[in-house]
Amino acid sequence: MKTELTCITCPLGCSLSIEREADGSLTVSGNRCPRGIRYANEELLSPKRMVTATVRVLSGSGAGHDRLASELMHERLPVRTSAACPKELVPELLQELYKLTVNLPVRRGDALLSNWRGLGIDVLASRTLG
Amino acid sequence: MKELAFDAVVIGGGAAGMAAARELDAAGLSCAVVEREESLGGILLQCVHNGFGLIEFNEELSGPEFAERVEESLSGTKLAVFTGTTVMELDAHTETKSLFCYSARFGVLRLNARAVVLAMGCRERNRGNIRIPGDRPAGVYTAGLAQRLVNVEGYIPGKDTVIIGSGDIGLIMARRMSWVGCKVHAVVEILPYPSGLTRNVVQCLHDFNIPLYLSHLTTRIIGKERVEGVEITPIENGALVHEKAFTIACDTVLLSVGLVPENELSKSAGVEINPMTGGAQVDSMLMTTVPGLFACGNVLHVHDLVDYVVEEARRAGRNAALWLKGARPGSEVRVKAGPNVRYVAPGRVRIDADNKLYFRPLVVKNDALLEVRLDNRVIMSVKKNHIQPSEMQSIVLGPKELLAAQGMPDSVLEISLR
Ligand SMILES: Cc1cc2nc3c(=O)[nH]c(=O)nc-3n(C[C@H](O)[C@H](O)[C@H](O)COP(=O)(O)OP(=O)(O)OC[C@H]3O[C@@H](n4cnc5c(N)ncnc54)[C@H](O)[C@@H]3O)c2cc1C
Numbered sequence: 001m002k003t004e005l006t007c008i009t010c011p012l013g014c015s016l017s018i019e020r021e022a023d024g025s026l027t028v029s030g031n032r033c034p035r036g037i038r039y040a041n042e043e044l045l046s047p048k049r050m051v052t053a054t055v056r057v058l059s060g061s062g063a064g065h066d067r068l069a070s071e072l073m074h075e076r077l078p079v080r081t082s083a084a085c086p087k088e089l090v091p092e093l094l095q096e097l098y099k100l101t102v103n104l105p106v107r108r109g110d111a112l113l114s115n116w117r118g119l120g121i122d123v124l125a126s127r128t129l130g
Numbered sequence: 131m132k133e134l135a136f137d138a139v140v141i142g143g144g145a146a147g148m149a150a151a152r153e154l155d156a157a158g159l160s161c162a163v164v165e166r167e168e169s170l171g172g173i174l175l176q177c178v179h180n181g182f183g184l185i186e187f188n189e190e191l192s193g194p195e196f197a198e199r200v201e202e203s204l205s206g207t208k209l210a211v212f213t214g215t216t217v218m219e220l221d222a223h224t225e226t227k228s229l230f231c232y233s234a235r236f237g238v239l240r241l242n243a244r245a246v247v248l249a250m251g252c253r254e255r256n257r258g259n260i261r262i263p264g265d266r267p268a269g270v271y272t273a274g275l276a277q278r279l280v281n282v283e284g285y286i287p288g289k290d291t292v293i294i295g296s297g298d299i300g301l302i303m304a305r306r307m308s309w310v311g312c313k314v315h316a317v318v319e320i321l322p323y324p325s326g327l328t329r330n331v332v333q334c335l336h337d338f339n340i341p342l343y344l345s346h347l348t349t350r351i352i353g354k355e356r357v358e359g360v361e362i363t364p365i366e367n368g369a370l371v372h373e374k375a376f377t378i379a380c381d382t383v384l385l386s387v388g389l390v391p392e393n394e395l396s397k398s399a400g401v402e403i404n405p406m407t408g409g410a411q412v413d414s415m416l417m418t419t420v421p422g423l424f425a426c427g428n429v430l431h432v433h434d435l436v437d438y439v440v441e442e443a444r445r446a447g448r449n450a451a452l453w454l455k456g457a458r459p460g461s462e463v464r465v466k467a468g469p470n471v472r473y474v475a476p477g478r479v480r481i482d483a484d485n486k487l488y489f490r491p492l493v494v495k496n497d498a499l500l501e502v503r504l505d506n507r508v509i510m511s512v513k514k515n516h517i518q519p520s521e522m523q524s525i526v527l528g529p530k531e532l533l534a535a536q537g538m539p540d541s542v543l544e545i546s547l548r
């Protein structure tokens with residue numbers, strides 16, 4: 001079976017054609033350099049994505065009286081994975097993140113999930129809030 | 131009215147404003163930053179995706195992380211930071227400029243300074259700017275506004291979305307909307323190629339099987355109270371093919387049709403605008419046509435990478451400091467955008483020092499050639515593997531290349547691609 005992919009390793013964006021051989025290996029054409037072959041292998045055999053999302057924040061209690069209303073507007077805390085996540089697990093990870101509620105204060109780099117599913121992926125706060 | 135005096139004031143506390151202010155402080159000058167929002171960081175705070183900072187920090191960061199890193203570099207400075215404060219008026223007719231600001235906390239505030247750095251960023255083009263006919267229902271947002279709603283405020287603007295324009299913000303929002311559980315039915319682009327980066331087309335559209343209609347125009351937005359659909363018409367050989375028009379049902383339309391520098395204040399202060407960038411006309415010190423007013427970041431020209439914004443802003447801050455201490459640009463040569471180049475910023479280079487120039491290609495091309503001409507003589511040519519309008523290019527030209535223009539006040543430097 002033939003698969004078409006666009007290599008995104010560099011801005012040239014080569015159109016790759018990939019043929020799966022009988023032994024399971026891939027034959028790549030259309031690449032202008034060897035990095036295209038690596039990209040095709042990663043994309044077809046174990047695609048991964050960095051995941052960014054936002055999670056619900058429980059503000060309130062610790063907040064002083066002089067906090068401005070607009071500061072409280074930040075209802076969501078931005079988060080990201082510490083490493084790329086297997087693509088097929090991204091929806092599951094997102095579902096788990098949407099169920100989380102984080103108590104303020106939180107510091108950039110705090111781990112909200114550690115070693116998720118034993119994959120060595122942490123989910124980190126990407127902003128300091130509260 | 132409270133009145134305060136500084137050597138310099140920076141308008142806008144995004145990446146550009148923070149970076150420029152830090153340089154002014156480092157030069158031993160007193161400096162204030164005025165920011166309309168409650169926190170510093172600007173547009174970065176709503177860009178929760180990653181891909182920021184590869185050049186500046188050698189790491190891939192999210193927008194908020196990048197903003198916080200830059201903000202942290204301000205600790206230990208003596209900067210006066212006014213957040214939640216909007217500059218309403220800029221009077222630059224006299225040597226000491228006055229900024230009239232308003233904030234809920236301080237009321238009306240007048241800041242006086244001899245130098246002002248403009249770092250107000252840009253805003254999005256909206257439906258009015260691109261004139262899509264049809265009804266005026268609810269559910270039409272600019273992509274950046276939707277981004278703010280989803281990522282900062284926690285609202286989802288609709289369930290079934292069509293995105294008009296394939297700029298990076300629209301592409302990034304296609305992925306975000308998909309990730310928060312909405313269906314993105316299509317991205318519609320009038321040009322024959324995507325306006326955003328290939329990387330974003332692949333990871334934000336292909337990953338979710340979102341069709342990208344190139345050479346298609348959105349000819350109508352349909353719906354009475356709420357958006358019900360959009361009519362899309364293909365363009366073939368430069369003409370609309372109405373027989374092939376089709377409709378996509380949706381309840382939300384996001385517009386990603388370009389950004390315009392936010393220059394109302396600059397114009398009212400008498401700054402000349404370059405029609406190609408929508409930003410100020412600047413000299414080799416990034417100073418506008420009004421002496422003592424400098425500009426950097428997206429208010430000068432729209433950048434695609436925040437790393438370049440920070441680099442340019444540092445230069446503006448450093449130059450403003452030098453200017454305050456009496457430095458003036460030496461001999462300069464005018465810079466012109468040649469074939470296949472939309473614009474070059476700044477519009478002047480100095481002969482006696484290195485100049486960093488940013489320019490934007492007009493075409494998509496592999497194996498292109500960048501040519502720099504001084505008075506029609508090629509003084510430099512560089513091979514470029516790939517050029518496209520969504521990727522800004524840069525080049526450094528110094529005394530070695532420019533000395534031939536010494537004593538020739540009418541010299542012109544031209545940057546072209548072929
Ligand atoms: C949606 C989106 C996605 C992007 N994605 C990427 C990416 O993946 N990677 C990357 O490197 N770059 C990306 N960029 C580009 C980069 O983030 C921006 O170019 C950069 O952050 C702009 O910085 P700035 O300081 O010029 O403008 P801004 O961040 O817009 O800052 C301007 C500030 O000025 C303030 N202001 C304006 N007028 C006034 C006034 N009158 N008084 C007081 N304050 C005022 C505003 O409130 C704002 O905070 C993206 C940009 C956008 C919009």
Ligand code: SF4
Nearest residue numbers: 007010013014033036
């Ligand atoms: S194959 Fe090589 S040249 Fe082509 S896009 Fe990938 S990295 Fe770039």
